[in-house]
Amino acid sequence: MKRIAFFCLGLILAMGPARADEGMWLPSLISQRIGDMQAKGFKLSAEDVYSVNQASLKDAVVLFGSGCTGELVSDEGLLLTNHHCGYSYIQRHSSVEHDYLKDGFWAMNRQQELPNNGLTVSFLERMEDVTDRVLRGFDVSMTEAQRDSVVRANSKLIIEENADSDKGITADVEALFYGNQYFLFVFKVFRDVRLVGAPPSSIGKFGGDTDNWMWPRHTGDFSMFRVYADKDNNPADYSPDNVPYRPKRFFKISRAGVQEGDFTFVYGCPGSTQEYVMSEQVKYVAEVSDPQKIALRTQRLDIQKKYMSMDQAVRIQYSSKNASVSNAWKKWQGEEKGIKKNHTVAVKQAYEARFKEWAKGTEYEGLIERLGDIYARRNPTYLAYEYYVETARTIEIVQFASGIYSRLKAGTDTKDLIDSFFKDYYQPIDEECFVAMMTSFDKNVPDDFKPAFFKEMLAEYGSVDACKDLVFNGTIFTDRSKVEALTPEDVDTVAQDPAVKMYGAFYDWYSNDLAPVIRATNEELRVANRDYMRAQMAFEKDRDFYPDANLTLRVAYGQVAGYEPYDAAYYYPVSTLKGIIEKDNPDIFDYNIPQVLRDIYAEGGHENQPVCFLATNHTTGGNSGSPVINAEGNLIGINFDRVWEGTMSDIVYDPEICRNISLDIRYLLFVVDQIGHASYLFDEMVFVD
Ligand code: ARG
Numbered sequence: 001m002k003r004i005a006f007f008c009l010g011l012i013l014a015m016g017p018a019r020a021d022e023g024m025w026l027p028s029l030i031s032q033r034i035g036d037m038q039a040k041g042f043k044l045s046a047e048d049v050y051s052v053n054q055a056s057l058k059d060a061v062v063l064f065g066s067g068c069t070g071e072l073v074s075d076e077g078l079l080l081t082n083h084h085c086g087y088s089y090i091q092r093h094s095s096v097e098h099d100y101l102k103d104g105f106w107a108m109n110r111q112q113e114l115p116n117n118g119l120t121v122s123f124l125e126r127m128e129d130v131t132d133r134v135l136r137g138f139d140v141s142m143t144e145a146q147r148d149s150v151v152r153a154n155s156k157l158i159i160e161e162n163a164d165s166d167k168g169i170t171a172d173v174e175a176l177f178y179g180n181q182y183f184l185f186v187f188k189v190f191r192d193v194r195l196v197g198a199p200p201s202s203i204g205k206f207g208g209d210t211d212n213w214m215w216p217r218h219t220g221d222f223s224m225f226r227v228y229a230d231k232d233n234n235p236a237d238y239s240p241d242n243v244p245y246r247p248k249r250f251f252k253i254s255r256a257g258v259q260e261g262d263f264t265f266v267y268g269c270p271g272s273t274q275e276y277v278m279s280e281q282v283k284y285v286a287e288v289s290d291p292q293k294i295a296l297r298t299q300r301l302d303i304q305k306k307y308m309s310m311d312q313a314v315r316i317q318y319s320s321k322n323a324s325v326s327n328a329w330k331k332w333q334g335e336e337k338g339i340k341k342n343h344t345v346a347v348k349q350a351y352e353a354r355f356k357e358w359a360k361g362t363e364y365e366g367l368i369e370r371l372g373d374i375y376a377r378r379n380p381t382y383l384a385y386e387y388y389v390e391t392a393r394t395i396e397i398v399q400f401a402s403g404i405y406s407r408l409k410a411g412t413d414t415k416d417l418i419d420s421f422f423k424d425y426y427q428p429i430d431e432e433c434f435v436a437m438m439t440s441f442d443k444n445v446p447d448d449f450k451p452a453f454f455k456e457m458l459a460e461y462g463s464v465d466a467c468k469d470l471v472f473n474g475t476i477f478t479d480r481s482k483v484e485a486l487t488p489e490d491v492d493t494v495a496q497d498p499a500v501k502m503y504g505a506f507y508d509w510y511s512n513d514l515a516p517v518i519r520a521t522n523e524e525l526r527v528a529n530r531d532y533m534r535a536q537m538a539f540e541k542d543r544d545f546y547p548d549a550n551l552t553l554r555v556a557y558g559q560v561a562g563y564e565p566y567d568a569a570y571y572y573p574v575s576t577l578k579g580i581i582e583k584d585n586p587d588i589f590d591y592n593i594p595q596v597l598r599d600i601y602a603e604g605g606h607e608n609q610p611v612c613f614l615a616t617n618h619t620t621g622g623n624s625g626s627p628v629i630n631a632e633g634n635l636i637g638i639n640f641d642r643v644w645e646g647t648m649s650d651i652v653y654d655p656e657i658c659r660n661i662s663l664d665i666r667y668l669l670f671v672v673d674q675i676g677h678a679s680y681l682f683d684e685m686v687f688v689d
């Protein structure tokens with residue numbers, strides 16, 4: 001008997017643990033997961049992951065800017081993140097003469113590192129559950145508005161107590177589980193962050209939007225920065241006297257490589273998920289919102305591409321804009337498909353039916369109906385709002401005009417806005433997008449939702465095309481010298497400019513007709529979802545719940561794994577340089593690699609150079625640039641994407657198909673050395689093998 005039991009145990013261990021790798025866990029509560037992590041191969045302790053008493057891995061992870069993650073890899077402030085996270089900074093330093101996007105950039109010494117005005121990196125000092133304090137003074141007889149003011153007043157006090165702007169310390173109180181729990185996050189924010197290196201886009205963005213969100217992937221998606229501090233190692237504004245920051249902890253690098261089944265762990269700042277919403281919302285996303293937004297962006301992308309392919313200057317101007325339009329566009333396509341393939345709406349409906357049975361006679365009876373009713377009242381208006389954001393709000397000249405107008409009104413300087421706008425503006429694209437977007441707006445937004453201004457303008461001028469002429473021929477904002485000559489005295493004249501008027505009319509419509517409905521229903525949803533979250537936790541007592549992502553620091557763990565994208569196909573989890581050469585094609589922009597890479601490959605011996613790998617870590621937007629760590633806590637990669645078929649993991653995680661995509665750290669080392677000739681940077685890194 002015993003021998004059989006022993007044998008079975010051995011078999012289970014050999015098969016490996018169950019692949020239920022869903023979850024984005026709070027680092028300060030990681031002791032609740034550490035047993036599972038260790039069972040799956042992790043060798044470190046909870047204190048190694050997160051500690052306030054000693055340096056831990058969290059001290060080597062930062063929020064990079066306001067939507068990416070980065071990690072420290074030396075005791076001299078050297079930081080790694082993605083190429084696409086550094087992209088707008090690299091672009092800002094680029095011109096046709098110094099095209100760092102195209103050619104790459106490598107500082108060969110500290111003096112050559114480039115400052116980036118406005119870029120910050122935030123280190124988490126500590127986080128703690130402050131639910132009791134936030135709700136102090138609240139009792140159940142209070143109205144929602146009263147509860148709200150209690151929460152706000154208490155949060156304000158907690159923030160004041162913990163923030164210290166002179167020292168660069170900021171504090172936030174964040175609601176988790178829809179406000180069933182509140183956490184305090186205290187950060188140290190550094191604001192002198194310099195560009196150290198970036199590969200040419202033909203490596204850092206290899207595959208471009210063709211391969212974006214896809215496997216097999218071969219993108220060298222990294223860039224390197226350095227965090228600077230004052231002489232006391234504290235945050236400071238940019239100054240040539242600043243010195244490299246000495247972090248409490250940095251990642252050591254493992255060059256041992258990855259194998260299918262290896263434990264991996266991603267430490268970073270996932271932005272936003274909605275794992276616990278009811279079927280009605282999932283239906284809206286997959287059947288209404290995603291398809292409509294995809295159709296609008298397809299048109300904009302086609303227009304941008306047409307002009308970009310005709311002119312290198314336009315290509316540079318619109319590269320960053322184009323990438324950001326295309327990114328969500330493609331993600332939504334995967335999400336829509338994934339939700340449909342998983343029958344998530346039906347699965348959620350079945351869950352809700354069981355829930356309703358359970359809720360009978362409890363305070364949660366009728367909750368599903370209540371939620372359904374709120375969504376039904378909210379979503380038509382919300383769709384009009386999404387249409388507004390994707391159409392009228394994307395007309396560049398209109399946005400620019402309104403930006404200048406506000407500054408003139410406020411009496412603030414306009415020069416930087418004028419510079420950055422004209423550096424990257426190409427009017428034919430904007431005009432064509434105006435016609436395409438406003439035509440779709442006219443066609444697809446129901447008449448009773450349309451702003452009166454737009455209906456009148458169309459009636460008066462007869463066509464969207466004529467409205468476009470009215471705006472573009474009438475505005476002064478396409479003429480740089482005229483914009484430069486404006487002073488605050490001109491405010492009243494500027495208010496009559498057709499571009500400013502269009503912005504104002506649409507904005508008024510949004511504020512008067514849409515925003516009140518959205519605000520009121522959001523408010524109802526906030527309360528109902530708070531109840532629903534708490535109810536689900538009571539309904540499924542044995543389930544481990546993790547809070548939806550909200551850009552706070554999280555841990556996701558899993559293993560290196562391939563997947564079956566469709567019937568009869570298996571995707572292996574590791575890609576190599578051989579695959580880059582297979583894709584290489586000088587005639588296709590996205591696949592045209594630098595000649596030097598061809599030459600290196602031709603020398604031989606690099607076929608098996610690893611490039612990217614797949615794993616089951618549950619990640620989302622914001623996890624870009626996150627360190628990917630092995631069982632020993634050493635850096636093996638940088639997270640930069642997910643597979644397209646698995647992007648519904650923001651709503652429903654399918655362990656069979658949801659995979660994150662990481663750059664293999666060995667490819668970074670290869671590129672820095674062979675392409676950048678900047679291997680001097682290795683001197684400050686620590687390699688464990
Ligand atoms: N899909 C990745 C993310 O969501 C990479 C985006 C940048 N790359 C691109 N080709 N647009 O951020």
Ligand code: GLU
Nearest residue numbers: 620621622623624640641
């Ligand atoms: N590229 C994404 C980012 O910017 C990560 C991909 C994802 O959504 O998982 O954070």
